[in-house]
Amino acid sequence: MFSVLSYGRLVARAVLGGLSQTDGDYRLISASYGFGKDFRKGILKKGMCYGDDACFVARHKTADVLGVADGVGGWRDYGVDPSQFSATLMKTCERLVREGRFSPNNPVGILTSGYFEMLQNKLPLLGSSTACIVVLDRRGRRLHACNLGDSGFLVVRGGEVVHRSDEQQHYFNTPYQLSIAPPGSEGVLLSDSPDAADSSSFDVELGDIILTATDGLFDNMPDHMILMELRKLKNSNYESVLQTAQSIAQQAHDLAYDPLYMSPFAQFACDNGLNVRGGKPDDITVLLSIVAEYTD
């Protein structure tokens, strides 16, 4: 049952564990890649944006923080650019982290503060997005995460998924979302509070892989295909992580436009009585991280 690779990984970890005896901090080595829908390439606007998705990677003295946000496309029909909300949210959260205005064990706090800061902007921002924040407490070697909506994260250890976030949907294709609505429409448009986000915390080990992504990935690629790609990740350096992130995103992108492929999205629709097939064209954002040792 054990492949040579996973055996080798076990041995390596034992050796590493024995050798390092490290009381040292952990860190995340992260890379992002993605595609905007409609073949809009990942034009880097402000920070990292792929279509209406946005993400960030930030670090502070005590923690490494990742975030993804999926802008809800329906706003386009009302003349609002859906990417503005998600990009501003992620940029604001990044700034909060860089300035240390957060607690590593409270990722919901980052969302709450980020949302509050967006309301302090003189610009009348409009729009909504999902959000997923992952925080690695370096010294405590603990991961704290929160998720609002249908983006999410997986934690892969030893080739298996050991943790994952839950999707939050109000109804089909309507995820939980943070939003700033035009005045007067608060009763009509969905606006979930940051407190509605799911939180989780767990310890991490060296070599754990954390994949944070928007639903563009999870709706097009089932777990086993993602795991297959992740098995190819050999080294804990940025180039390898980036390469793997790129291949995952590329594969999801190819599958999204395959009309005959039975994507997880199509499967779910069928389970609910809709006779559909094929991928789901959507913005795809993949943020891939691996837990490594912190070296100065």
Place this chain on the structure above:
Amino acid sequence: MFYYICLRRRSRSGTRGEALTSRRAVESGQRAALPVSVEVEQYAKEVLDFSSHYGSENSMSYTMWNLAGVPNVYPSSGDFTQTAVFRTYGTWWKQCASAPPPFRRIPKGFHSKDYIELAFEEPVYPTSVEVFETYYPGAIVQILACSHNPFSQNQPTDVRWEVLWSGEPTKAPTPQARQFAPTIKHINFPTNLLRLEVNSSLLDYYTELDAVILRGVKERQMLALYKLPIIDINDLSDGEEELTDVGVPFGKDTERTQNGYFEKLPYELIQLILSHLSLPDLCRLAQSSKLLQQHCYDPLQYTQLSLQPYWARLNDASLGHLQSRCTLLQRLNLSWTGHRGALTLTGISSFLKVCGQNLVCLELSCCHFLNEACLEVVSQTCTQLQELNLSSCDRLSPQAFTHICKFTHLRRLVLYRTKIEQTALLSILTFCVELRHLNLGSCVRIDDYDVVASMLAARCRSLRSLDLWRCRNLTDRGLAELAFGCKMLEELDLGWCPTLQSSTGCFQQLARSLPRLSKLFLTANRSVCDSDIEELARCCPSLQLLDILGTRLVSAAALKKLLQACPLLRLLDVSFCSQIDMRVVQELSGQFPLVSIKKSFTQ
């Protein structure tokens, strides 16, 4: 010896710098080559204190804490959230009826209206200070350095502030970003605490600052070892010879009077002449003769006293010296004074016990020495107080504010950025029924502003101006009661109050209830719409200042109606209003040239 005589003669005619260099020239041959000091460049580590800011407490948008660290915006220009912005700009606040009249005897060189204190990591002898101004530059009027290290554990003793640079308020030719690095004076102590003082009166919009660099050297340059005592002070006083010539006043007249003809002037005339002198000059003049001492110490010269320009040097002893002259004091400005232990309860008590009985106006903005005991003394001694300013006294504990209830004659009360709580405020409003001007801006500890509004409407019917900037939970209910009860209201600042919704009709009702309205700020209320503007046009012909920043719902046509109906309008802020672009602004400005139409940009 001959060489020494030559040196003295040269010194007498030259400047101190020349004397130093000539001295150095004599001795330089004996010294080895001087080591080059390494220049250290630092960004501010922490913002310690400031007088005001635009943003919310606990926010990082438009707040003073953004001045620490590396620049976030520079070299871009524009109105960005990541900059440090003060609460006011221009003369719009000074023009209002709610503004107190200025104090007399302000020294000519003192222009400062706001300040910010920054701490740096390492104390250095400063060689240059550079400020990144990213929007409407030109406001910086003074840069000072402090001898005290704010990170040291010791209590501050012998705190000295030295002015590194000082200038007039200016206005840069464009609103674009710039680096401001004036030539600074060299001081003889290392510093890691700087203070910037600003005055944005000439600017067309809020100035915004991004970062400050302090450049300096760790070790004092060898030049400074040539201390002043080595040079005979007589060499440097150029004027000394002139003074000795004027030994006999007014020359040959046989009718010798003690003070020349001066003492023949009527008492009141001398008093009038003296009333134009600044305070330090008045004190110096008192030392010149007994007559002038009598004049300079006359309590009639001290009916108004502003000690704010002297904040760096004022201490308990100074107050003690001034005490005997201030028995007729009516207006006292102690704003910005007394930090780091310079003023204590003893000094203040002693002063106010002598001088408080006639006090009508007391300015205590940013007075960090103020604690509950001090405020209690104020309430016991200054029973006639009508104006009290506690702006940014953010270290005053909530229970201290209950003492304000004793000022039953209070007409003007400023509580901007204080920690006052609901119960104390309601008590104050119950007792202080003569209130005309009330500032509750950024009072974040108040739980329910609707209740406060209700109390105001019930008790403070003479209210003329009300500042509710950033009052986070005022609703249409409270606003309606306020408009109904306080019919004399002329100025109302409801900026950044998110819970007011235009759809309730509250703004329209406000316009109908307050026909005398001259100032209305609805900054960042995203629900302001054409109907509100049209109702203002219909009902408020006296409108002078209007701010509707950040709404998507107001059209150019409605604004035109307003401009036509309100001939007194002087300020219209339409920044970030989606339907009002630069073309519209230019068109309206052309048609209504007396109105300053503001449209901020983010590049």
